[in-house]
Amino acid sequence: MGDSTLRFVRDGYLFGTRGFRAACADSFRTRLLGRPVLVMRGAEAARFFYEGGRFRREGAMPRSVLTLLQDEGSVQSLEGVVHRRRKEMFLALLTGASGDALAARFGQELRRRAAVAGKRVVLLDFFHDVLTRAVTTWAGLPADVADDLLRTGVLAQMVDAAGTVGPANWAARARRARAERLIAEAVERERAQPTAAPGSPLAVVASYVEAGGHLPPEIAAVELLNLLRPTVAIGRYLTFAALALHRHPGWRDDLAGGDEAGVHWFAQEVRRFYPFFPVVGGRATQRLTWKGEPVQEGDWVLLDLYATTHDPALWDQPNRFLPQRFDGATVDRNALIPQGGGDYAEGHRCPGEPVTVDLLEVGIRMLTRELVYDVPEQDLRISLRTFPTRPKSGFIVTGLRTTGRHAAERAVV
Numbered sequence: 001m002g003d004s005t006l007r008f009v010r011d012g013y014l015f016g017t018r019g020f021r022a023a024c025a026d027s028f029r030t031r032l033l034g035r036p037v038l039v040m041r042g043a044e045a046a047r048f049f050y051e052g053g054r055f056r057r058e059g060a061m062p063r064s065v066l067t068l069l070q071d072e073g074s075v076q077s078l079e080g081v082v083h084r085r086r087k088e089m090f091l092a093l094l095t096g097a098s099g100d101a102l103a104a105r106f107g108q109e110l111r112r113r114a115a116v117a118g119k120r121v122v123l124l125d126f127f128h129d130v131l132t133r134a135v136t137t138w139a140g141l142p143a144d145v146a147d148d149l150l151r152t153g154v155l156a157q158m159v160d161a162a163g164t165v166g167p168a169n170w171a172a173r174a175r176r177a178r179a180e181r182l183i184a185e186a187v188e189r190e191r192a193q194p195t196a197a198p199g200s201p202l203a204v205v206a207s208y209v210e211a212g213g214h215l216p217p218e219i220a221a222v223e224l225l226n227l228l229r230p231t232v233a234i235g236r237y238l239t240f241a242a243l244a245l246h247r248h249p250g251w252r253d254d255l256a257g258g259d260e261a262g263v264h265w266f267a268q269e270v271r272r273f274y275p276f277f278p279v280v281g282g283r284a285t286q287r288l289t290w291k292g293e294p295v296q297e298g299d300w301v302l303l304d305l306y307a308t309t310h311d312p313a314l315w316d317q318p319n320r321f322l323p324q325r326f327d328g329a330t331v332d333r334n335a336l337i338p339q340g341g342g343d344y345a346e347g348h349r350c351p352g353e354p355v356t357v358d359l360l361e362v363g364i365r366m367l368t369r370e371l372v373y374d375v376p377e378q379d380l381r382i383s384l385r386t387f388p389t390r391p392k393s394g395f396i397v398t399g400l401r402t403t404g405r406h407a408a409e410r411a412v413v
């Protein structure tokens with residue numbers, strides 16, 4: 001069995017899809033970075049991977065990715081009862097009134113910044129700034145820490161550099177270490193003298209008790225970063241949404257006219273269609289059998305998220321952007337898995353998924369109903385070899401201005 005690391009680099013997001021095609025199957029075995037791995041796709045594979053505690057995350061991803069996107073000692077590295085309790089805290093912060101408050105803050109900040117934006121705006125950077133402001137305020141961070149995170153742009157850099165190796169990755173890891181220290185200090189200050197609003201993420205994480213004591217400040221910081229950084233990552237989806245509106249002007253007109261169901265389908269199709277995380281990795285916690293294939297305890301398995309959201313067995317014309325596919329459709333929770341599969345509370349599915357959809361909807365309403373802009377000539381191609389990818393130019397708009405119609409605010413408040 002040859003090593004496919006070079007093919008992974010060359011094929012990028014299409015690595016799995018090409019492997020499945022060559023194998024005429026929904027799984028294949030190969031080696032990556034010298035280690036044997038079983039790669040799989042599809043709703044059944046997602047169920048197998050995410051449900052029933054068959055895989056743990058520890059030792060399943062390269063360190064360079066791990067230190068930027070996931071976090072050692074964080075909810076993602078936990079399993080069993082401790083994971084479930086910590087996950088409850090995330091779900092409480094990201095759904096219900098607290099999740100709505102994040103979406104509302106994003107809407108307010110977006111409107112405020114759009115009104116004073118310059119003549120030429122790179123939307124990806126613009127969304128990163130808006131999201132950083134919205135999420136740091138929502139999180140209850142002290143103003144000095146929030147300002148630092150905004151000024152250094154470290155939250156967006158962590159996402160950008162996650163798929164890189166070498167100097168860019170080391171630089172982002174160094175900035176991350178600094179941000180982690182600042183946040184850990186904020187946790188200690190909060191414990192000594194509570195100032196954050198009750199129920200805010202800083203207050204909740206700082207006072208969270210596990211095994212009879214508070215989380216060590218550095219783990220609390222890591223969990224706060226686990227709320228801050230991925231929220232900023234939604235900037236990519238918002239930029240992809242702007243690109244999709246540009247490519248599909250008919251949809252822009254429909255959504256501008258008030259089609260609320262369409263806003264939801266559009267957000268879901270952005271998440272299905274545009275690439276984000278290519279794969280997630282796990283190590284088998286026990287001996288297993290997958291479609292007759294033996295999987296030994298400790299074996300490395302990759303679930304291909306991108307290939308699943310583009311699997312022709314699950315999606316009609318998977319390579320076309322068709323929001324109407326969600327009209328009246330009951331979506332299998334293990335088919336639409338850009339943010340993981342299975343159950344939120346029981347497994348590792350992204351607790352930020354509902355709020356990601358909410359923020360995307362706020363952004364789509366605003367882009368179609370409240371903001372006016374021109375799209376000059378630029379390179380909007382999306383490389384399938386860069387993780388995580390983006391439109392090359394970052395999506396430049398000119399003459400950005402607001403129309404004064406506050407439809408989005410009415411919809412989210």
Ligand code: HEM
Pocket residue numbers: 057075076077087090094226227228230231233234237276277280338339340347348349350351352353355356
């Ligand atoms: C750009 C949008 C996002 C994408 C593409 C994304 C993707 C993912 C994926 C694929 C996983 C599962 C990883 C695994 O199986 O090990 C995950 C988990 C997680 N995500 Fe997200 N996410 C996004 C937004 C968010 C947001 C907005 C938050 C919080 C504010 C968040 C917080 C988390 C946390 C804490 C986990 C770990 C859950 C666990 O291990 O139980 N994510 N995310």
